[in-house]
Amino acid sequence: MENRLVSTPVISATGLWTPAQSISNAELVQSYNAWADNWNRENEAEIKSGLVEPKTHSSVEFIEKASGIKSRFVVDKAGVIDPDIMAPRIPERPNDQLSILAEMAVLAARDALRAAGRDPKDIGAVICAASNMQRAYPAMAIEVQQALGIEGFAFDMNVACSSATFGIQTAADFVRAGHAKSVLMVNPEICSGHLNFTDRDSHFIFGDVATAVLVEAEHIAPRAHWKILGTKLKTQFSNNIRNNFGFLNRAAPDGVGTPDKLFVQEGRKVFREVVPMVADMIGDHMNELGLTGASLRRMWLHQANANMNRLISAKVLGRDATEDDSPTVLDTYANTSSAGSIIAFHKNSSDFKPGEKGLICSFGAGYSAGTVFVEKTA
Template sequence: MDATHRPVISATGLYTPPETITNAELVDSFNEYVRRHNAEHADAIAVGDRPALEPSSVEFIEKASGIKSRHVVDKASVLDPGTMCPRIPERANDELSIMAEVGVTAARQALERAGRAPGQVDAVLCAASNMQRAYPAMAIEIQHVLGIDGFGFDMNVACSSATFGIQTAADYIRAGNARSVLVVSPEITSGHLNWRDRDSHFIFGDVATAVLVEDAAMAPADHWDILGTKLKTVFSNNIRNNFGFLNRAAPEGAGQPDKLFVQEGRKVFKEVVPMVAAMIVEEADRLGIDPRSLRRLWLHQANAGMNRLIAQKVLGHEASEDESPTVLDTYANTSSAGSIIAFHQHSGDLVAGDTGIICSFGAGYSAGTVFVRKAG
């Protein structure tokens, strides 16, 4: 590969909403909703026409997921038993959209950390699990606000959007079609979570991340070489969200459960863990890397049990917190941003020559791996 067309990660950025919801707060809200629902439908429940809803608990949430809290853009409305979803006021067309707002904040931090001026960036990819509109692209709005004279487009591969975006950006670098590309992932997941579903009401949190992928020839000295990337998709209905512009006008609207996040969690666990572990090992072998020598795994932050098993299959032993750090406990599942948060917060202590992997997996199924090595 021509050295002038070698992609690297120059910097990352992170925006964290200031409001936090603990498991205890979430359980109090959910259980009050359950109490009201069961009281309202007491007669139907008594004769067996409608099942009673079961309450949630802090112990259930932490055992099922490892999550202890999450950040959201609208705490009050999520915790209101009469609402239980974020109420984000619509903005006029000449106002900055909420996704662009949080995305721009993360992007500016990445640019600042790399010492990069917006005018030196060629493209913006907005890679996220749900977009707040069909067009204009969120990426183009972010590009406009930052003052980038280039191009941008949106891409959605659910929880793997960021890693798919990184490979896409790296391919632009390798082909010589760009020298600097921002991959921005504004994940306002609270908007497509069913906060009234006991099995999933605790899963998601809001955040925004940014990854600056650049030609090594212009990157700062403190960067990460991209050794290789691998993407994989396998169709599955086990994680699904049916909301979209083709059904928005249906009489039932977005209030139906399948217009929000739904999943068959046990099936996802059983099918995704071996698929992702095998993908990592096979790609490491192709790159001439002993997977057991990986210094750190920045895995998708969806479920603590899944990450533990994947890391064990890759490393050949139970991974320590140092080898496979988690941000799931305080951020919850932030879709495509999760592995990027882990990388952003837990990569500064590595030294030149250390090798690791950024990995995501989610609906699709989709999975992405980005093998990186600290430059020196």
């Protein structure tokens, strides 16, 4: 039997790639309201007869009150804000070209590798952990592996919005077991592709982005890194957040008319059920690690809804959280699914001093939730 020394996993670096195009709430509302007016005109007879309800307008005030979102980055702005399309239009690439999801992941990965001073040849495994995979196979992770010139192994995994924290624990387990000294975990998300932009209650929720996390054995990590104090995962089945699109079905050509093949949710139910579940999970994990709310310098929570994060933070800290306690990127990035908590960590962790502790936490469809407690070193 091969003898492997147990290695302590740490986070060496993170990376971020952001699309160049952004859509403000005002732009999104203008396009939605124009679409709604067109739909009402086309269905005027049915509306007057009472067979269907008219589409009501959205508003900037409604979006910000419901979510805290003010804008979002997207890979294709023109298609989303065109009232005749209301969906991103992303040309398919031939099989001999790098796919767009892999391209995004590679850009985020290179950012993380630069930060860690790491050569791709040093990486032993790649995990692509995301909600929105553009195909079933070959795995995007293997495509990323090839594009970067990484040896070893690679695979995709999907745990919806919790994919990144599940990916971090999986990467850490590989390091502990000696299967790889360095694991690249990437989260490319084109969330705009599964969003129904003609649904007033959710047309504003998502944005596009890619993040990367480099998990490595402590003895090869850069001097300044993040100790992984503990990870914890939880799942509980729920139909309240769902997307039925898959290889057994296909959406309508215009992306409209088959709403259950796009993102759908029972938002109020999700709010009522997920907030206590996540707060209790964080509390239980802190108890296991001997931590308290006062032990935490900062929490980098999943960026889905500002009101959810406010309540979860308050339950964990025992008081209202400040922006410094629980920073928000939701206002400019919107919900980016698996990448949200990683963006928050990436953009709001450089001010940490050695010994200070924080929490990366994600939660979403499944239901699923993951916690990763970290401590800054030198």
